[in-house]
Amino acid sequence: MPLWGNKWRFGIFKRLLISFLIALIPIYALGFYMYNWSKTEIKQEITQSAQAQANYYINDIQSRLNRISTMQYEMLGDPSVIQLANASETLESYDKIQSILYIRARLESIKSSSEWIEDVRLLAPNPQISISATEGLESLEPGMLKVHRLSSPHKLVTDDKKLFMEAASPLLAFGTTADYMPDFIVEIELSTETLKRDMDSSNERPYTGNLSLTFGSGFTIQSIINAPQRKGDYFTIQAKSEEFNLLYSQAILKDRIYETVNRHVFWFWIFSILTFVAGLLFLLYTNRTIRIPLAKIVRAFRNVEEGNLNLSIHHNRHDEFNYIYDRFNNTLASVRQLIDQVYKQKILLQNAELKQLQSQINPHFLYNSLFMVVRLIKAEKLEQATEFVDQLASYFRFVTRNTSDTVRLAVEVEHSLNYASIQQIRFHDRISILFDEPPEHCRDMMVPRLVLQPLVENAFVHALEDKLVGGLLKVSFAPMDKGWQIKVEDNGDNPDDKIAALQALLGQEQHDAEVTAVLNVDRRLKYKFGPGSGLEVGKSELGGVKIIMKLLETEDNNGSSIDRG
Numbered sequence: 001m002p003l004w005g006n007k008w009r010f011g012i013f014k015r016l017l018i019s020f021l022i023a024l025i026p027i028y029a030l031g032f033y034m035y036n037w038s039k040t041e042i043k044q045e046i047t048q049s050a051q052a053q054a055n056y057y058i059n060d061i062q063s064r065l066n067r068i069s070t071m072q073y074e075m076l077g078d079p080s081v082i083q084l085a086n087a088s089e090t091l092e093s094y095d096k097i098q099s100i101l102y103i104r105a106r107l108e109s110i111k112s113s114s115e116w117i118e119d120v121r122l123l124a125p126n127p128q129i130s131i132s133a134t135e136g137l138e139s140l141e142p143g144m145l146k147v148h149r150l151s152s153p154h155k156l157v158t159d160d161k162k163l164f165m166e167a168a169s170p171l172l173a174f175g176t177t178a179d180y181m182p183d184f185i186v187e188i189e190l191s192t193e194t195l196k197r198d199m200d201s202s203n204e205r206p207y208t209g210n211l212s213l214t215f216g217s218g219f220t221i222q223s224i225i226n227a228p229q230r231k232g233d234y235f236t237i238q239a240k241s242e243e244f245n246l247l248y249s250q251a252i253l254k255d256r257i258y259e260t261v262n263r264h265v266f267w268f269w270i271f272s273i274l275t276f277v278a279g280l281l282f283l284l285y286t287n288r289t290i291r292i293p294l295a296k297i298v299r300a301f302r303n304v305e306e307g308n309l310n311l312s313i314h315h316n317r318h319d320e321f322n323y324i325y326d327r328f329n330n331t332l333a334s335v336r337q338l339i340d341q342v343y344k345q346k347i348l349l350q351n352a353e354l355k356q357l358q359s360q361i362n363p364h365f366l367y368n369s370l371f372m373v374v375r376l377i378k379a380e381k382l383e384q385a386t387e388f389v390d391q392l393a394s395y396f397r398f399v400t401r402n403t404s405d406t407v408r409l410a411v412e413v414e415h416s417l418n419y420a421s422i423q424q425i426r427f428h429d430r431i432s433i434l435f436d437e438p439p440e441h442c443r444d445m446m447v448p449r450l451v452l453q454p455l456v457e458n459a460f461v462h463a464l465e466d467k468l469v470g471g472l473l474k475v476s477f478a479p480m481d482k483g484w485q486i487k488v489e490d491n492g493d494n495p496d497d498k499i500a501a502l503q504a505l506l507g508q509e510q511h512d513a514e515v516t517a518v519l520n521v522d523r524r525l526k527y528k529f530g531p532g533s534g535l536e537v538g539k540s541e542l543g544g545v546k547i548i549m550k551l552l553e554t555e556d557n558n559g560s561s562i563d564r565g
Contacts, residue, residue, distance in 0.1 A: 016286060024279065028272075035268050042261050050237050050252050057202065058239035058248040061213075064114060065244055068188060069155050069165060071110045075186045076169045078106065081122065085169070085184035088127040100129075100137055107133035110188070116198075118191040124184040147180060156190075156244040158219040163190035192221055199223035207259075209234045209251030216245030293321040297328060309336050345448070345527040346405065372426055384425075391422050399450070406528075409551075410443040413475075416452040420473060423460050431464050431471035438477050442484045445551060448524045454517035455488040455535075455547050463492025463544050472542055483533070483552040489540035498545050502537040518547070529554060 075081055083091070084099045091099065107120040111133040122131040128140045149157050149166045157164050168182035199211045203223045211223040234251040241248075255262065293315060300313050312329050315322045369392055376385035398415045417435050424433050456473065464471040474489045492498070506522050522535040529552040540546035 016290070017283065020279075020282070028275065035264075039261055039264060042264070046257055046261070047237075050250070050257065051239070054237045054239040054248055054250050057250075058241050058246065061246065061248070062241045062244060064116065065156065065165070068110070068114055068117065069167075071113060072165060072167045072186050072188055075106060075110070075122070076167055078103075081106075081184065081186075082169070085122075085124040085126060088124075088129075100131060103131050104133065104136060107131060116190050116194050118189040118194075121187045121189070122184060123187060125181060126183065145185065147182070150180070150182070150185075152216075156215065156246065158215050158217045161192070161219060163192060163195075163215070163219075164188065165190065196221050196223060207253045207257035209253055211251070212249045214247040214249065289317070289319070289321075293325075297321075297324060300328060304332065309339070341527040345524055368426060369422070388422070388425055391418050394418050395422060405449060406446045407449050408443065409445045409447050410438055412447055412449070412452050413438050415450075416456050416475070419453050420456050420460075420475075427464070427471065430467060430469055431460075431473065434472070434474040434476075436476045439479075439484075441479075442477065442551075445484070445553065447551060448528050451521045451525060451549065452486060452488070454521050455549065458518055458547070459488055459490040459492070459545070462498060463490040463495075467492065474540075474542060480550065483529075483550060486549040486551070487546060488549070489542050489546045490544040491540070491542040492544040495539055495544045499537055499539060502545070502547070506535055506537065521549075525549065525551070 080099045080102050084096070084103065088096060103122055107122060110120045111117045119135075120133040123140060123145050124130075125140065125145055130138045130140045130144060132138065146159065147168075149159060149164060150168050152166075155165055157166060165188040166185060167187075168185045170183065195213065199213070199221065200223045202208075203211050213221045233254045235254060237250045237252055239248045240246065296313055300311060303311055309332060311332070313325050315325045373385055373388060376382075376388060395415070395418055398418075413435075420433050420435060424431055452475075456475065459473055464473060470491070472491045474487070476487045476489075478485045478487065502518060505516060505519050508519065518535065526534045529550075533550045533552045536548040536550065538546050538548070
């Protein structure tokens with residue numbers, strides 16, 4: 001069976017947990033969305049930056065090749081080149097040599113303008129000469145003039161794993177090389193080694209992998225990285241030059257280029273784990289500080305419902321539960337005390353009634369009472385005999401009634417006066433009675449039954465019964481702080497011994513000791529009215545014993561549940 005049953009299936013702790021999740025999940029979901037969005041944006045920016053670098057590199061290559069191409073076409077329009085190629089037979093030897101030297105100087109100038117250029121050559125079919133920036137003047141050997149290279153629509157062509165830039169005069173319409181023989185060709189051979197070396201130098205960034213330049217014919221120059229620290233997962237960035245039919249490819253190491261993003265990912269997961277741990281610790285703390293104490297007090301209430309009042313719950317923290325636990329323990333202690341008081345008061349009342357009944361119906365009491373009736377009848381005091389019988393009947397009617405545990409003070413006083421009147425008839429002129437009327441302010445005060453009459457009886461039995469003449473019983477009322485006093489006094493002999501005996505009796509604390517009538521009255525008054533009430537014994541101004549009954553005014557003795565006697 002669940003701890004709180006079906007009634008509390010959705011208890012405070014579960015509602016608190018659900019509220020916590022409702023508050024936390026949207027915040028975490030928003031954070032997760034922002035994390036993914038920022039990660040994607042950063043990756044896009046990094047990728048775009050890498051793409052921009054690739055575009056810059058291919059544009060730089062294209063720009064440098066265009067500068068070379070511009071110088072190449074400038075050579076096509078040089079008058080010395082045109083004159084040497086078309087009218088070399090008309091030139092004097094000196095002029096021809098000067099033209100050759102000039103042209104070679106121009107070729108060397110073009111070669112020195114870029115480290116990418118391996119050699120620059122002028123090929124003239126008519127004079128059958130070849131002028132090279134590196135080799136100088138040579139005869140044009142068969143196979144050196146490769147007209148088919150001029151058919152490419154692009155400025156850059158490959159042949160036998162070499163790179164060339166070809167330009168001829170007159171200019172050739174693409175696709176008509178079958179019957180075409182140029183006047184001369186300016187041929188520039190590019191250095192693949194230099195290109196590869198430049199690629200290697202640009203491949204020193206820690207996040208780059210293999211680089212490649214792929215030309216239209218499929219020829220490729222590669223920069224290969226074999227360093228162990230460059231191992232991993234790559235993605236490829238490409239940039240293309242349509243003018244030179246050139247494709248630049250760059251492999252990017254994901255872990256290195258996304259290192260910043262990976263750090264964010266790492267800290268995000270650290271944050272997520274810490275958030276989860278913090279949430280778990282919060283739930284554990286809430287379970288310990290709220291659910292467990294709450295379940296503990298619920299179990300305590302269940303035990304109380306089942307009748308177990310002998311329990312106490314404790315809380316080690318100085319918080320609201322500590323206050324609730326203390327109030328619960330105090331309330332339960334008060335309930336136990338009230339139950340104990342009511343139970344003991346009931347027992348004491350029953351004992352008082354039993355003792356009173358036994359004392360009044362014992363043969364000696366009946367004999368004395370009947371003897372008095374007979375004596376009054378013989379003395380022809382019929383009216384007094386009738387009154388005596390009525391008093392005796394009232395007495396027995398009061399002590400045998402069990403309708404209520406409490407009566408009005410006026411009723412209790414009336415019963416005690418009735419008892420004193422019966423005893424006065426017995427003792428005739430030996431005893432006098434001074435019995436004051438209770439003041440109006442205290443007549444309706446509710447008191448336990450049979451608390452005043454036992455004190456009057458005690459005075460008759462232990463003080464006045466042996467008086468041959470001049471016995472006096474006095475009952476008076478006086479106000480005190482928050483209550484009233486009822487004084488029962490006599491003028492019996494040897495009061496000191498009796499006072500000491502009564503004080504010792506009232507000082508007893510053992511509840512299982514024999515309970516006399518006086519002790520019974522004292523305890524019932526204290527149970528009813530609390531500390532400060534009860535009996536007090538002293539010496540009377542009349543010369544005998546004085547017993548003071550102290551009654552405190554409380555909320556429940558204001559005259560409700562009145563027994564009219």
